[in-house]
Amino acid sequence: MKGIDVEVDRELVEAAQAGDRWALEELVRRTHRSVYTCALRLVGNPDDAADVTQDVYLRVVRKLGGFRHEASFATWLNRVTTNVAMSALKRRSRRIAVEGGAVPTDTRDPAPDPAERAEMVALARRLEQLVAQLPETQRQVLVLRDIYGQSTDEVADAMGISTGAVKVRLFRARERLKAELEAIEGGQVVALDGRRRAASPGGGGGRRA
């Protein structure tokens, strides 16, 4: 399982487990954006995601003593985030529709070639918006399975549904995303070198109705 994609030193976790206050704060500083992003993708709005992020660290503090490094810290943190987000969703209904301006940006280096990287970033941004517009139940399974790499069983467990239901929701989410992505890219041409370029200066942005 990939989990939250952030590197955390084992020494830092062990220091935090031993009660080192600075180490704990450093853990929070290094991971809070990833936790927030995962929460945002699951709960769908920035305010709830910020609340979930705070609750995640309160739970981390309570449970960190029991963390035995059997999985990576990032994987463990991802599980905690998923559980807290799912609990939050059960408690409150989704109050606000997906808001703009909260689209994650790249902090890693997905491709060394600047042109390739720019294209990847653009594609990912479009995709992030499409994911955010999926119905909540479809979005959650897709985020956990296809973005954070959890197994079907883990997703079913986290959401309290059967693996069959996970597969059905995944199928629908993927089908819808692929269709919408292709509709957007219909306004683009594929260059001979395989890279997609906008057919017109403002092209490629029209969503299918």
Place this chain on the structure above:
Amino acid sequence: MTGCHEVRPLLPARPEELTPEQALLRADHVLACTRCAAEAAGYGRLGAALAVLAGFEAEPPFGTLERILATLGRRRVAVADPKVAAVAAGSAGALLGAILVARALRQRRRSGGVGGKGSRRGRPLSVPLAAAVRAR
């Protein structure tokens, strides 16, 4: 050849989500059907792009980090080892049990010693507590 309608539900799945039979069915069909091959490629590309999103981060609302750190600071942050916590809880439980037993013994002794006032409910002192509860 298997029909497209049979293979279509298998196209969005990742290889590990299919049984070996389903994977074989899909692979065979996709080799012979250009339309389904294009569909499968589209899903493959979607999967790759979604996996890239794991490395992307959103900026939390202003002040989120500070709020978290302040909350953690306000709370008495004791990262307890569960073994230590279990031993502590066990010790506390044992202490509480000892106090309760001592109190019960003292009560019995007191009531038995002062002219049998303990048999207020007509119960002999030697009846064990569980039996007394059952008797009620």
